[in-house]
Amino acid sequence: xxxxxxxxxxxxxxxxxxxxxxxxxxxxxxxxxxxxxxxxxxxxxxxxxxxxxxxxxxxxxxxxxxxxxxxxxxxxxxxxxxxxxxxxxxxxxxxxxxxxxxxxxxxxxxxxxxxxxxxxxxxxxxxxxxxxxxxxxxxxxxxxxxxxxxxxxxxxxxxxxxxxxxxxxxxxxxxxxxxxxxxxxxxxxxxxxxxxxxxxxxxxxxxxxxxxxxxxxxxxxx
Numbered sequence: 001x002x003x004x005x006x007x008x009x010x011x012x013x014x015x016x017x018x019x020x021x022x023x024x025x026x027x028x029x030x031x032x033x034x035x036x037x038x039x040x041x042x043x044x045x046x047x048x049x050x051x052x053x054x055x056x057x058x059x060x061x062x063x064x065x066x067x068x069x070x071x072x073x074x075x076x077x078x079x080x081x082x083x084x085x086x087x088x089x090x091x092x093x094x095x096x097x098x099x100x101x102x103x104x105x106x107x108x109x110x111x112x113x114x115x116x117x118x119x120x121x122x123x124x125x126x127x128x129x130x131x132x133x134x135x136x137x138x139x140x141x142x143x144x145x146x147x148x149x150x151x152x153x154x155x156x157x158x159x160x161x162x163x164x165x166x167x168x169x170x171x172x173x174x175x176x177x178x179x180x181x182x183x184x185x186x187x188x189x190x191x192x193x194x195x196x197x198x199x200x201x202x203x204x205x206x207x208x209x210x211x212x213x214x215x216x217x218x219x220x221x222x
């Protein structure tokens with residue numbers, strides 16, 4: 001049995017990971033989804049990391065999983081507590097000294113999406129086009145808002161933590177297009193991304209498939 005630590009992205013909550021967490025528990029694992037203080041302007045990357053560490057408590061055999069902006073926090077957690085595996089699910093991959101605000105340009109994201117379709121202010125179309133309407137509405141209703149504080153902070157590590165890392169992209173992701181995510185994993189982590197179908201919020205639309213893939217990663221790591 002492992003403990004899966006599930007870290008949400010920007011303006012998101014632990015609830016969004018609850019369906020994947022339930023599937024992981026069905027597979028015999030422990031799973032904790034963490035609410036980050038994303039609505040608190042006094043909280044930055046240190047506070048985000050402290051929040052995850054506090055939620056972990058004395059649990060061991062950790063698999064740290066992060067979505068989107070959670071990719072800035074997850075490696076900081078792995079630098080402080082022993083983890084068997086780090087998984088970025090459609091995650092941002094920071095470099096030392098880089099801020100999340102800078103990342104959109106320095107990662108090549110702006111250039112990669114320049115000529116893509118424009119979904120305007122349609123959050124559902126951009127992030128959750130395959131999510132059941134009731135789940136999408138619940139996620140949006142729960143969002144506490146995202147403070148800009150952690151966005152402006154340089155990522156503090158000198159290098160990626162020494163922990164096996166996997167990158168899982170979602171092929172139907174309109175926010176992080178698959179080709180961009182493949183290149184991001186290759187250039188910044190030196191690995192080939194794994195893939196499943198789904199939108200940027202595939203943890204809501206395909207929790208069973210996502211949990212199965214996370215479980216398989218652990219088997220492979222051992």
